[in-house]
Amino acid sequence: MEFKNILLINEGNVATVVIDRPEVRNALNGETVKELSSAMDMLEKNEQVRVIIFTGSGEKAFAAGADINQLTKRKPMDAFVSGSMSELYRRIESSKKATIAAINGYALGGGFELALSCDIRIASENVKLGLPELNLAVIPGAGGTQRLSRIVGRGVALDMILTGEFLLADEAKQLGLVSKVVNQEDLLEVAKEKANRIIQKGPIAVQMAKLTVSKGYDVDMDTGLLIESLAQALLYGTEDKVEGTQAFLEKRTAAFAGK
16 A cells, blocks of 8 residues: 555564654644554554554654644534544554654654554654643643543643643653653664564563553552453463473573464
């Protein structure tokens, strides 16, 4: 499938999705969201791909929010339409694949919300992160009000949302919003190195780790521990568990089959 607004690069077990609209700081119009959704369809069906990296074209922006020209035409029920940005980000968040946001430059509004939906966030030194939607008399509507508060806490989230102030790289690192800050020229390489670490792990264990953290986050401790035990019970019955333990004892690299 050919795309106009994104690039999809498959490199074995790692796929990189590049938002390719540098002339408008990789703004996310409706067509780009549709292409991202189509890319997710393809990647979810591709069993070889185990990690998906999202980034932006050029050095100025990861994705500088939604297309304001299209926002002016939004009607009330458009907030619930199928195929929305919010629906796409929920798919990314709940993907069986591990996801990494390699954030370069500006990540604002819907662009920041895309990064928030990923499992891991790595930032270049020149990033600026923010949710400026209230300047337009709307709120972050693609998960920003929910995911940001769960990552950095209610107070910091409300500060960012109500003021529209941007976070710089070091501030984001201190808050745990990004796990690593690197030079711009090293960003994609570092993201791929992290992806390669992930693909060395048991594939089903990666899925279960994502599931237990996600589903256990907002429940009481006993329920979270039960989810963890059930996931562990499933993993105890896999061929990969046998292979992983045997490989460790035999001091060799495990050959996981995802079974």
